[in-house]
Amino acid sequence: MKSILILCNGDPPSQQLFDKYRAKTDCFIAADGGANIAIDMGTIPDVIIGDLDSYNGSKKESSEIIFRPSQELNDLEKALQYAKKKKGTHIYILGATGYRLDQTLKNLSVLKQFSTQFQQLRMADNFGETRLLPRSFSEDFRIGTQLSLFPLSGKVTGITTQGLKYPLENEFLENGVRDGSSNEVVGNPVQINHKKGDLLMFVKHNND
Known part of the structure; x- marks a missing residue:
């Protein structure tokens, strides 16, 4: 089993919520601007992936930085593809809701797209946790x-x-x-x- 935390650039999780999920994951991926949120909370991602149009760090962090400019995929999809490549089995997503409703709806759609590719795929925010149920x-x-x-x-x-x-x-x-x-x-x-x-x-x- 390999558990992975993905942080997106939506409504930031509380420090308590972030720490809770980070503590039970082996790897931490920031989807583009999610890296800004992580750094503001004093945490350096293992990987930063996306088209990097939102990431405003120095690019001198110890993170592995993966530039993927494709406009056919959003940054969460890019992060999930990377998690699959790294043989992640249990995936937790933070920061994927809030701010723009269109992006929230898109990320909920991404849950369906990737739900069969992992043993567990959950999306959480400061209110609760969301998952797509099996039959x-x-x-x-x-x-x-x-x-x-x-x-x-x-x-x-x-x-x-x-x-x-x-x-x-x-x-x-x-x-x-x-x-x-x-x-x-x-x-x-x-x-x-x-x-x-x-x-x-x-x-x-x-x-x-």
Whole structure:
């Protein structure tokens, strides 16, 4: 197993959140301007990758700097391709949301694009953690944890859940029609199955 942290140039994570994810990863990649955020927090990335139009460092950091000017890929895609090349298995992404809604939506789309290429792919911000669920999902959470389900696009069908305050039994969620926001964990394990579509799960951080 090789765990990798990727920091993008969106809404910066808190120092506490960054330290939490950095502590459980083996390698730290900054996607272009994410390097500015890292340096401001006193941390030097192992790798800085992108077209470097946002990175304003001295380029004298000890990081490996990879210039990839392709406009066909955004900086997160470039970072994930590099993580795959380095045989990363568990990927955590910070700074991929906030500021520009179009970039946030693009990065959520990237989750789908790369979801099958890693054993685990999660995106986190100061509020919570987001992941694209497999057809069958089971995990323990602290009782009372806030959890939401959203279709990434279109419609998700055949959703059945256990362990949530508002359960679903072979039901659907659809953009603009019905969503599964603001549910709550009431029992473990939480089990979520769906038959068709791309289902996102948002889990709110428990702040101890």
